[in-house]
Amino acid sequence: MRTRTIAALAGMITMLFCANGCTASTEKTETKAKYIFLFIGDGMGNSQVAVTEAYMSWKEGRLGGAQLSFTQFPVFGTATSYSANSNITDSSAAGTAIAAGVKTNNGYLGVDPEGNPVKSMSYDLKEDGYSIGIISSVPINHATPGSFYGHNKDRGGYYAITQEIPASGFEFFASAGILHYFGPDGNSESSADLLEQQGYDVCFGKADFEQSRQTNDKIVLCQEYNKDTEPVNYDSTGNKPEGEITLAEMVQYGIDFLGTEEPFFIMCEGGEIDWACHSNKTLPMINATIAFSDAVAVAYEFYKQHPDETLIVVTADHATGGVALGARSRYHSGFAELDKSWAENNNSNNLDPISNRELNEKALIGWTTGGHTGEPVPVYAVGVGSEKFSGRIDNTDIKGKILGE
């Protein structure tokens, strides 16, 4: 009686007992969410979050209290991020660990340390009838988005990785643009031509997208200013081009394009956080983290409409730059220096590296490296199955937890 009550309450497990008392079978039914969002703040460790929230609080004239969208989620955990061959992972090894649940070497993308392809959760979900959206603020064939559809022993094999976009069959891609737009040998055939020959419409900018979505069911959306060109590398000054599609808008476009009839999975990367941290640019890092938070907020609005069917997971692949809230043995922050320099430089940080370092010293923000750092990264979650993400996990655990295993 007790067993039957528990099973009925759980609604997920059928337990059958044979006459002699042995367990005959345990049947597990579907436990994953219908709508799944996975956000990856590239390079966004706990310190990036702490510096950003301290700055936001300072702007509001208080010490502490201001919060990014995702730090308000009810579930918080931490994920170890080491790769198969280093304490300090790169984005392709971490992206592969998160997407496929397999540790690999730095520089490897969607393959194990022996070079064998591994399966991203986006393919598992596609097989289960989910529509798939892959979104990034940096190019679509860069390491993190690439880990969700590509397989290559060299994360820099951009042209080959791009050719896996049509092979994936995924419905929606949105990003800054396409690296190696004209191929590694200067091929006359652009990546956009190649994608269009295989059933994808490559659109550039908002107006192009609005028109394309009326008639196309597979789209690669890029920023308008990267039309017919190699994507401009992330501008570490933090100055945004006119008419840029924000990461939040990309997430909204993804939701609208995929629709709610069928289940969907959206992976969204805030890639500019990492790129700002590589240059140790404090305010561009803060702005990129806030833009990422705004993108998560779009998913959270969706969650509020579909709370019993939606899961949102927000994490990072690794931290970058070793940023610290505090420097020079002082016990306060100099955010006013950051704002003053920003205003003087027309809303950009176009300082040379030495002047930038001096600015960080005045702002009492410490940076230890131009590369990545190896500490565990935060995990925030809300919605169906979110409780599985609390406590200490490894980045390879994320796939199974999202798939409801």
Ligand SMILES: [Zn+2]
């Ligand atoms: Zn990086």
